[in-house]
Amino acid sequence: MFKETIDFIRGLYNHKEFVPLHEPFFNGNEKAYLADCIDSTFVSSVGKYVDSFEQSMVDFTGAKYAIATVNGTAALHISLLLSGVGREDEVITQPLTFVATCNAVSYIGAHPLFIDVDLDTLSLSPEKLEEFLVNYTEQQDGLCKNKVSGRTIKALVPMHTFGHPAKLKELSELASTHNITLIEDAAESLGSYYKNKHTGLFGAMGTLSFNGNKTITTGGGGMIITNDEGIARRAKYLTTTAKVPHIWEFYHDEVGYNYRLPNLNAALGCAQMELLPKILENKRSTARKYQEFFKKMDEIDFIAEPAECESNYWLNAIVLENRETRDSFLEATNRNGIMTRPIWKLMNRLPMYRNTWSGDLENSEWLEQRVVNIPSSVR
Template identity: 90%
Template sequence: MFKETIDFVRGLYDHKEFIPLHEPYFNGKEKDYLIDCIDSTFVSSVGKYVDRFEQMIVEFTGAKYAVATVNGTAALHIALLLSGVKKEDEVITQPLTFVATCNAISYIGARPLFIDVDRETLSLSPEKLEDFLVNHTLQQDGFCKNKVSGRTIKAVVPMHTFGHPAKLKELSELASNHNIALIEDAAESLGSYYKKKHTGLFGAMGTLSFNGNKTITTGGGGMIITNDENIAKRAKYLTTTAKVPHKWEFYHDEVGFNYRLPNLNAALGCAQMELLPKILGNKRSTALMYQEFFCQMDEVEFIAEPSECDSNYWLNAIVLKNREIRDSFLEATNRSGIMTRPIWKLMNHLPMFRNSQSGDLENSEWLEQRVVNIPSSVR
């Protein structure tokens, strides 16, 4: 199985000597826009490309508002603050995620509370979430209280793993019924849809990432998307050092954050957005070829988009029979110049989150032992 997979991936990527997991695709007007930005001298957080990039995200996702930030973690940090999360509050999320999800929660001094994922979506399980909320929380003065810790649960943050949407209808209803804000960590899911609606638009806010390994990149960069005008205005204000708008005076009336995306990065993003439909089409084509190849192997399961979803297939992934086979596969492919990687360590296994409250994490623990990402760059 290892040799067949190595040969297939090499053929897919024109027999390159080294095949990365996911490299950025630059084949548009990136250099032209960057040069134009440099020539304008507006390379920091004020400039036409920031406004244009935000508008392009609005038009593509269907959100009413978009606020660009320096990275996806900053976007999530601000989204959590705007949802009312405070120090010592709790935020429900999944243990199977990139560490940035929990870092953003921790920046506020809040505590992550881990609920299991579904095997189908790799994202937060509505069934496990409902079980926890029904059996371990109560409503008090309009807030959701954790019976075990006594703390207030202010938000729930599903993360759309590898671009595959979570079961957003059920999660949205649960959050609403229990007075919890739904904030989508859509860092990996630009171009992914649940029931024909773009991810990030099912709760109060969603956050995107444009890191160098994402579907499109601005080098760094993130975005808050929302349909709430007041949230958008507040997000822009807080991410711009809480500066009161004025033509020349610098007056700040609260502690803010220097989180606005530089114009130079936004210029790159504008060129990348022009390529996005082509990128998404190419990635879907690659995923379908992988799916057809792996369906012939009993010992491998290719992770396909969940039902009622259109995934962007940011990172393709397979599930192997056990950890021993997974480790052997990782060794064989990487030794052959094909970059593969295991899924993340569970957040509750990391030293800074070991004491966080967790539900039954059976699915997350099962997946942690078996999931491997395989090359997913534009071909």
């Protein structure tokens, strides 16, 4: 079984000696735009490419506003602040995620609460969320209060795992009913749609990431997308060190953050956005080939896009029979030059979040022992 899979992946990627998990794809105007940016001398956070990159994201996603940031974690941090999350507040999220989701909560001095995921989406479960909200929260003066901790629950942050959209209709309805702000961690889901609407646009804000291993990259970088003009204006202000606009004066009227994306990185992003439709088409083609291949194997299941969704298939993933089989697969593939990796260790197992409240995490624990990411680069 392992040898057959290794041979298939090698063939898929033209029999390369080493097949990475996900490498960036540069096949357009990247060098030309970078050179133009350098020639302009505007390489920091002011320049035409920042504006162009933000506009290209508006055009692609359908958001009314896009605010570029230095990375996806910064975008999430600012989004949480804009949603009113403060010290000692609580934020509901999922344990099956990249650590940046929880770190952004911790930067504020707030506390994450972990709700289980669904097996079909790998993202936060509306059913488990509703169970928690009914049993452990109450409404006080228009705020959602945790009856156990006494803290206010300010935000709900589902993460679209590997680019597969969460059940956003149900999650947004629950957030609205319980007076909680929905913020989508869409770091992995650029080019993914739920009910024909781009991820990141179902809550007050959505955040994107353009790290070197993402669908498109700016080297490092992130984005806040929103349909709220007030949020967009304040996001740009806070990420630009809270500087009051003036031709020559430097005046800052509150604590801000140096989170704006440099023009140099945005130049790379502009070229990548031109390639995005081609990248997404190629990635869906790769996913179809994987899906057909793994149909023949009873021991391995390929994770396909959920119902009513169009996933970007950022990272393709498979589910093996148990942890022992998973570890054997990881050993065999990596030893033979095929880069694979397990899913993240659950957040509640990490030392800094070990004492965080968690509900029944049966699905998350089951997935943690079985899921493996396989090569997903553009071919």
